Amino acid sequence: MPKDLFWGNSVSSVQTEGAWNVDGKGLSVYDVRKATSTSSDWHDAIDEYHRYEEDLDLMADMHMNMYRIQISWSRVVPDGDGEFNQEGIAYYDRVVDAMISRGITPMICLYHFDMPLALANNENGFMSRHTVDAFVRYAKAMIDHFGDRVKYWLTFNEHNLYFTDEAFHIAGYTSGDQSVNDLYTIFHHTMLAHAKVAAYVHQQFTDVKIGGMLAYTPIYPATSKPNDVLAAQQYDEFVYQNLNEVYATGHYSSEVMTYIQNHDIKFDWQVEDESTLAAMKTDFLAFSYYRTGTINADKLPQNLVPNRYLNVAFEQNRFLESNAWDWSIDPTGFRLAITDLYNRYHIPVFPVENGIGIDEQWDGEHEIQDDLRIQYHRDHIRAMKDAMFEDGAQVLGYLGWGLIDIPSSHGDMRKRYGAVYVNRTNIELRDMKRVPKKSFYWFQQILSENGDEL
Ligand code: BG6
Numbered sequence: 193m194p195k196d197l198f199w200g201n202s203v204s205s206v207q208t209e210g211a212w213n214v215d216g217k218g219l220s221v222y223d224v225r226k227a228t229s230t231s232s233d234w235h236d237a238i239d240e241y242h243r244y245e246e247d248l249d250l251m252a253d254m255h256m257n258m259y260r261i262q263i264s265w266s267r268v269v270p271d272g273d274g275e276f277n278q279e280g281i282a283y284y285d286r287v288v289d290a291m292i293s294r295g296i297t298p299m300i301c302l303y304h305f306d307m308p309l310a311l312a313n314n315e316n317g318f319m320s321r322h323t324v325d326a327f328v329r330y331a332k333a334m335i336d337h338f339g340d341r342v343k344y345w346l347t348f349n350e351h352n353l354y355f356t357d358e359a360f361h362i363a364g365y366t367s368g369d370q371s372v373n374d375l376y377t378i379f380h381h382t383m384l385a386h387a388k389v390a391a392y393v394h395q396q397f398t399d400v401k402i403g404g405m406l407a408y409t410p411i412y413p414a415t416s417k418p419n420d421v422l423a424a425q426q427y428d429e430f431v432y433q434n435l436n437e438v439y440a441t442g443h444y445s446s447e448v449m450t451y452i453q454n455h456d457i458k459f460d461w462q463v464e465d466e467s468t469l470a471a472m473k474t475d476f477l478a479f480s481y482y483r484t485g486t487i488n489a490d491k492l493p494q495n496l497v498p499n500r501y502l503n504v505a506f507e508q509n510r511f512l513e514s515n516a517w518d519w520s521i522d523p524t525g526f527r528l529a530i531t532d533l534y535n536r537y538h539i540p541v542f543p544v545e546n547g548i549g550i551d552e553q554w555d556g557e558h559e560i561q562d563d564l565r566i567q568y569h570r571d572h573i574r575a576m577k578d579a580m581f582e583d584g585a586q587v588l589g590y591l592g593w594g595l596i597d598i599p600s601s602h603g604d605m606r607k608r609y610g611a612v613y614v615n616r617t618n619i620e621l622r623d624m625k626r627v628p629k630k631s632f633y634w635f636q637q638i639l640s641e642n643g644d645e646l
Pocket residue numbers: 204349350407480545549593599600601602607
């Protein structure tokens with residue numbers, strides 16, 4: 193394996209930091225969400241704000257050399273567009289320095305669905321160009337401040353989700369009819385924000401890299417019926433490749449543009465946007481990968497916009513096993529994802545999230561035997577090696593998701609991804625003790641060999 197390959201862990205702020213109201217942090221949309229019967233609130237997460245040294249020691253013990261964190265926008269700009277909070281910035285200074293002192297390269301993501309509450313309430317989130325400007329201002333300030341030490345950046349976590357109905361939950365959208373026009377406006381605004389930040393990075397620095405990131409759930413046709421194949425292709429083009437094409441060429445895909453014209457979609461396109469998008473350069477294509485899905489065209493109503501196909505036509509793949517949340521387990525899909533991305537765009541690819549959610553309880557004494565997790569990561573890393581050495585893809589590294597347990601995207605501590613157990617539940621915070629599972633020692637071995645022995 194290449195000697196400069198990155199191995200590591202990847203998280204978001206709300207799923208790790210806790211400390212939701214300390215040291216001048218403002219509110220984000222997550223901070224006002226209540227616990228439910230199947231989830232906790234977001235106030236504590238795994239309290240990494242106070243335990244980052246211990247967590248970084250564990251990552252270093254596993255021989256990780258990269259940690260992808262996120263800067264919480266509302267921690268460093270409490271209102272989203274007002275004064276900067278120096279205490280918040282100082283926290284990330286401490287974390288970044290603590291990483292570097294352990295030989296861990298930092299990667300920073302700037303937005304992971306946690307819109308500052310003020311911008312959600314006053315501006316309807318990314319429906320407004322004011323929010324685009326506020327994001328760019330915040331992003332530039334962070335890149336200026338950390339760019340001497342942080343060389344790998346992402347703007348939007350899973351950027352393509354802003355081109356699906358998820359957009360209405362992750363973009364600070366607080367009012368509207370969730371129309372196709374609004375969906376396209378949100379996506380376009382986030383694209384402009386990304387392009388402006390990417391252009392800035394390359395104007396200001398020669399050694400700082402910025403990537404685009406997508407949530408990649410490759411979609412197979414449910415059968416070889418041509419209509420299933422066509423539906424899978426259309427979904428792929430709208431929800432995955434269009435994003436990559438903008439990153440790689442600065443233009444929306446011709447299939448998407450043709451659809452916009454034919455269906456008279458009205459979104460906030462302004463003439464100067466064309467040159468803004470065209471000016472961006474993307475250093476790497478990052479993506480999260482957990483599973484694949486299938487699409488059944490028989491379930492599609494007439495004239496549904498392809499962005500919404502999976503709302504009605506997703507099917508489980510009967511050839512694959514799944515975890516308890518019905519997420520299929522498909523290492524071959526991972527190889528396909530890497531190889532396809534690299535073949536199309538010839539930009540280095542970087543899987544920055546991979547893993548399997550498992551419901552685990554610690555008995556307070558014995559090591560958790562997470563053989564399924566070991567098998568999952570082993571098979572996926574092997575698939576990545578096939579993509580690299582059989583298919584010729586250029587891969588920058590492999591980051592697992594939440595390798596120290598964190599709450600799931602729905603705030604559910606039952607769905608754990610970690611090689612390290614964190615002793616809390618949805619209801620009880622307990623002592624949040626970190627306890628290595630069997631997979632911790634497996635990672636330690638594999639990473640110490642740079643993945644060569646797999
Ligand atoms: C990604 C997100 O979609 O998947 C994470 O970036 C999320 O925030 C991860 O936690 C796994 O999904 P989930 O729902 O199992 O937590």
